[in-house]
Each structure stands twice: as C-alpha cells, then as structure tokens.
Amino acid sequence: MGYSLEGRLLEVCNCKIACPCWLGEDPDPGFCWSVEGYHIDRGTVDALDVSGLTMGVLSDIPGNILAGNHRVILFVDGKASQEQADALTRVWTGKLGGPVAEVCELWGEVVAIERAAISFDVNEGEGRLAIGTEIEARLAPYRGPTGEPTTWYHTPFSTMPGNPAYIAKASLYRVNDERLAISLSLEGHNAIQGSFRFEAN
Amino acid sequence: MSYTLEGTILEVCNCDVLCPCWIGEDPDNGTCDTVVAWHVDRGEIDGVDVSGRTLALLAHVPGNILAGNWKAAVFVDDKASDAQTQALGDVWTGKKGGPVADLAGLVGEVVAFEKAPITYELHEGKGTLRIGDMVEAEMAPYVGATGRTTTLNDSVFSTVPGAPAWVSKASKYVRKSSKFGLKDMNLSGKNAIQGEFRFESN
Numbered sequence: 001m002g003y004s005l006e007g008r009l010l011e012v013c014n015c016k017i018a019c020p021c022w023l024g025e026d027p028d029p030g031f032c033w034s035v036e037g038y039h040i041d042r043g044t045v046d047a048l049d050v051s052g053l054t055m056g057v058l059s060d061i062p063g064n065i066l067a068g069n070h071r072v073i074l075f076v077d078g079k080a081s082q083e084q085a086d087a088l089t090r091v092w093t094g095k096l097g098g099p100v101a102e103v104c105e106l107w108g109e110v111v112a113i114e115r116a117a118i119s120f121d122v123n124e125g126e127g128r129l130a131i132g133t134e135i136e137a138r139l140a141p142y143r144g145p146t147g148e149p150t151t152w153y154h155t156p157f158s159t160m161p162g163n164p165a166y167i168a169k170a171s172l173y174r175v176n177d178e179r180l181a182i183s184l185s186l187e188g189h190n191a192i193q194g195s196f197r198f199e200a201n
Numbered sequence: 202m203s204y205t206l207e208g209t210i211l212e213v214c215n216c217d218v219l220c221p222c223w224i225g226e227d228p229d230n231g232t233c234d235t236v237v238a239w240h241v242d243r244g245e246i247d248g249v250d251v252s253g254r255t256l257a258l259l260a261h262v263p264g265n266i267l268a269g270n271w272k273a274a275v276f277v278d279d280k281a282s283d284a285q286t287q288a289l290g291d292v293w294t295g296k297k298g299g300p301v302a303d304l305a306g307l308v309g310e311v312v313a314f315e316k317a318p319i320t321y322e323l324h325e326g327k328g329t330l331r332i333g334d335m336v337e338a339e340m341a342p343y344v345g346a347t348g349r350t351t352t353l354n355d356s357v358f359s360t361v362p363g364a365p366a367w368v369s370k371a372s373k374y375v376r377k378s379s380k381f382g383l384k385d386m387n388l389s390g391k392n393a394i395q396g397e398f399r400f401e402s403n
Contacts, residue, residue, distance in 0.1 A: 017226050018219045023343045023351065023368065025218055028229075142224045144355030146362045150224055151354045153365065154345030164354070167224060 002201040003091050005043035010122050010129055011036050012137040012173050012191045019190040021065040024156045032061040033182050037129045039120040045087035053077040053084060054120040055092055056131040060180045069108035071180055075116040075131050089113060098200020111179050124149050125166025125193045134176040139168040139191035165194040204292055206244035206400040211323055211330055212237045213338045213371050213393040220392040222266040225357045233262040234384050236336050236376060240321040246288035254281050255319045256289050257332050259378050270309035274381040276332055278319035290314060299402025312381045325350050326367025326395045335377050340369040340393035366396035
C-alpha cells in the first residue's frame with residue numbers, strides 16, 4: 001500500500017501575477033477560482049504504474065487557501081485505465097494518506113469526480129493545459145535580463161526542496177462550470193508551475 | 202567616470218506581497234509609494250572608496266515602475282564624507298553613466314538630496330531599515346517547508362544573474378515624508394524584498 005508520485009504541478013487562477021497563496025497569503029480578489037494539473041512524470045500507486053497521467057482539480061476557494069472549505073471537482077485523465085483511474089481516485093480522495101491526503105483536508109466538498117480528456121503540455125512555466133472543452137489555460141514565464149525564467153525557491157508551498165516554481169502569466173484562462181458556478185475568461189492573470197514529489201507508505 | 206558597486210538593495214512599498222513591479226507588472230494600487238535603499242558592501246567611484254555607505258530613495262511611482270516619472274527624495278547616510286556624498290550623488294543622478302544612470306532615468310523629479318542617519322541592518326530579507334526620523338521598516342522573509350528562505354530568482358530587476366532576492370513581509374512600514382510632497386505611510390503586512398546588486402561602469 002502506498003504511492004510514489006513525481007511530476008509537474010501547474011496552478012492557474014484569478015489572482016494577479018505571483019499568486020499570494022504560494023506564500024500562504026490571502027488571494028488577491030479575496031477568493032480564488034483555481035485550476036490545478038498534477039502531471040505524473042513517474043509514479044506508482046499500490047505498485048500500479050501511473051506514469052504519464054494527469055489529475056486535474058477545479059477549485060472554488062472561499063478565502064485563504066490554508067483555511068480550507070474548498071469546493072472542488074476532480075478530473076481523472078481519460079487516458080487512464082479503469083484500474084489506474086481507481087488508484088488515482090484513492091490517492092486524491094485521501095484514502096491512501098500521505099501528503100495528498102493533507103491537500104484533500106482543505107476540501108470541504110468534492111462536488112464531482114469525473115473522467116476528462118486532459119492535455120498537460122507545460123514545461124518551465126510555458127505551455128498549455130486543457131481539461132475537457134471547458135477548462136483551458138495558456139501561459140508563458142517571466143524572464144530575467146539573461147533570458148532565464150523567473151522562479152521562486154523555497155516557498156511555503158514547495159513540496160520539493162531546492163526545485164524552482166516558475167512564475168508565469170496566463171495569456172488565457174478560461175473556465176465554464178455550472179456546478180461550481182465558475183465562468184471566466186481572463187487574460188494576464190497568475191500561472192505558476194512547480195514540481196512535486198509525493199510519497200506515502 | 203567609472204564605478205564598481207556591490208551590495209544589497211532593499212525595497213519596501215505599499216504593494217501587497219509579492220510586489221508585481223519586480224516582474225515588470227503594474228503596482229497593486231496602480232501607483233507605488235516606496236522606499237528603496239542600496240547598501241554598498243564594497244565599492245569605489247572614480248577612486249573614492251564608498252564601501253559601507255547607503256543611499257536611499259523615498260519615491261512616488263505614478264504607474265508601472267519601468268514607465269518612470271518617479272518623484273523622489275534622496276538620502277545619503279550621514280557617515281559619508283563630502284567626497285563620498287558627491288560621488289554617490291553623481292552616480293545616482295546618472296552623471297557617471299552605466300546601469301545606475303538607466304535607473305536614474307526613471308526618476309522624473311528629485312525633491313530633496315540630503316544626508317541623514319541611516320541604519321541598514323538586513324540579512325536575507327530579515328531586519329530593519331531606518332532613515333532619520335522619516336522611515337522605519339521591519340521585515341521578515343517567508344520560509345519554505347524545510348525552513349529555507351523563500352527567494353525570487355532571475356526577475357526582470359535582477360542585476361546579478363543567478364543571485365536570489367529574498368521575499369519578505371514588512372510587519373512595519375512607516376514613512377513620514379509629506380514635507381517632501383510624498384504621502385505618509387503607516388502600514389503592516391505589505392511587500393518588502395531584499396536583493397543583491399552589482400553595478401559597473403567604465
């Protein structure tokens with residue numbers, strides 16, 4: 001029993017650039033409508049290989065992200081086999097404990113868990129995330145004078161010490177979801193890509 | 202007409218954490234009321250050693266920081282000799298060219314150039330800045346899960362490639378500057394960032 005998951009995390013939301021939630025501060029508008037994609041580059045759940053799959057989370061966060069009570073919808077990668085989908089669902093509903101279960105504790109209500117076609121094509125803060133037809137984000141990182149992408153290290157949300165989070169701007173962030181009553185189409189808002197390593201035994 | 206200056210910069214302002222200006226975006230409030238201090242750890246200007254000196258700006262930035270037209274009061278720490286004060290003033294008014302002249306080009310109006318006692322006690326985003334009885338700021342950095350200080354790297358304002366800027370929160374930001382036509386500030390929980398600088402001009 002357990003999991004070992006390593007990959008890239010993308011978070012896009014309606015905050016301004018450099019989302020304060022990454023520092024544990026309140027979101028810019030007071031609440032946050034956020035989409036997260038966890039792309040597993042390498043990983044197993046209960047010995048089952050789940051490499052290459054993505055989990056998506058659409059969240060309605062009523063205040064400070066650490067205060068919880070998020071209402072969420074979980075999207076399981078349509079490419080997953082039934083067995084893989086069940087395994088990922090066990091992880092992302094907290095049933096296998098560990099760091100992902102701590103994230104789940106911030107959720108007041110899981111409104112739905114469903115399969116969706118997920119495209120996660122994001123590297124170093126640049127690329128595109130699409131979940132189904134109603135969630136889409138395109139982003140590019142800020143850069144310093146030498147052309148290197150602007151990064152954060154050691155934020156309160158970093159799960160991999162020493163790994164950067166890329167500070168990006170979403171040229172497009174589009175969501176339509178009646179269940180969470182989220183409808184938005186934004187340009188120039190926050191996108192941050194980090195990396196994750198989650199382990200539980 | 203040459204200088205080599207190395208040290209740390211502290212910027213505290215009325216933006217939320219993290220100040221968008223560091224990545225070239227507009228300030229949170231549309232305008233920015235800031236104090237920026239450069240503490241020279243090692244440096245010389247045309248043969249004048251200015252190591253240990255601090256120069257600070259109290260500024261109003263009317264919009265995007267890179268769009269210029271800042272209104273600024275400039276202070277050199279009162280331990281500076283006349284030669285050091287002159288040299289620092291020449292660099293920070295752009296007379297000696299180089300990267301600091303680019304910065305000086307953002308200032309549209311200098312409303313004061315004075316000496317003042319300056320306390321610059323800051324390390325990795327933690328500590329105190331005091332300028333006479335006009336400015337007092339206290340700050341502490343964010344820390345990650347392992348206790349390491351949160352840093353911003355390769356931002357558009359980085360002058361030392363690869364060097365981190367420490368992302369902090371000012372528990373206190375007091376600025377009494379209305380006599381210079383610059384709004385008074387008395388804030389808590391706003392942005393503070395400390396970074397490193399290296400300026401060279403030949």
